[in-house]
Amino acid sequence: MKALKHFTLSWIAIILFIGLLFWLYEQTTPSYERVDGEETVSELHPDVQEAVDTLIDRADDIDIEVVITDGLRTEEEQETLYARGRENEEDIVTHARAGESYHNYGLAVDYAIRNHDGEVIWDIHYDGNNNGESDWFEVADIAKELGFEWGGDFNSFTDYPHLQMTFGLSISELQQGYRPPVGEE
Numbered sequence: 001m002k003a004l005k006h007f008t009l010s011w012i013a014i015i016l017f018i019g020l021l022f023w024l025y026e027q028t029t030p031s032y033e034r035v036d037g038e039e040t041v042s043e044l045h046p047d048v049q050e051a052v053d054t055l056i057d058r059a060d061d062i063d064i065e066v067v068i069t070d071g072l073r074t075e076e077e078q079e080t081l082y083a084r085g086r087e088n089e090e091d092i093v094t095h096a097r098a099g100e101s102y103h104n105y106g107l108a109v110d111y112a113i114r115n116h117d118g119e120v121i122w123d124i125h126y127d128g129n130n131n132g133e134s135d136w137f138e139v140a141d142i143a144k145e146l147g148f149e150w151g152g153d154f155n156s157f158t159d160y161p162h163l164q165m166t167f168g169l170s171i172s173e174l175q176q177g178y179r180p181p182v183g184e185e
């Protein structure tokens with residue numbers, strides 16, 4: 001009888017241990033599908049594209065014209081951008097090398113504003129709709145409502161034009177080939 005009890009307890013311990021391992025695995029692994037890491041992304045993620053379209057419409061409603069200056073970036077384009085300010089005298093614009101930016105996975109865009117003279121500007125203080133708030137920050141607020149993370153909130157490298165949707169995926173997970181789901185209604 002005592003031996004049987006011991007046997008049962010051992011099994012309970014083993015099952016609990018396996019359960020714990022499984023739980024840890026679930027915690028650390030994205031539930032998304034993994035694709036061949038070589039597969040290159042050729043367009044913005046549809047959810048990002050939809051949010052960008054909504055952002056442009058909502059900004060237009062309050063008399064702000066948003067211009068998308070950059071979206072999907074190939075690895076070559078990323079490397080060219082990375083070289084700026086390092087191989088020439090310009091300002092450094094990114095700390096991300098190829099594959100290290102959400103732009104490389106169709107999950108980020110950069111915006112600017114077209115002022116009433118028709119010029120594309122990067123002036124974060126411009127208040128073209130005259131409501132006492134900077135247009136740039138108004139756009140950022142709408143973008144955040146739509147689920148974007150805004151580069152203006154980044155602590156390490158503040159990037160005012162930058163908007164990204166991560167879907168909970170880190171850059172290292174994206175580099176391993178994990179991709180957010182597409183077309184789930």
Ligand SMILES: [Zn+2]
Nearest residue numbers: 109110162163
């Ligand atoms: Zn960006």
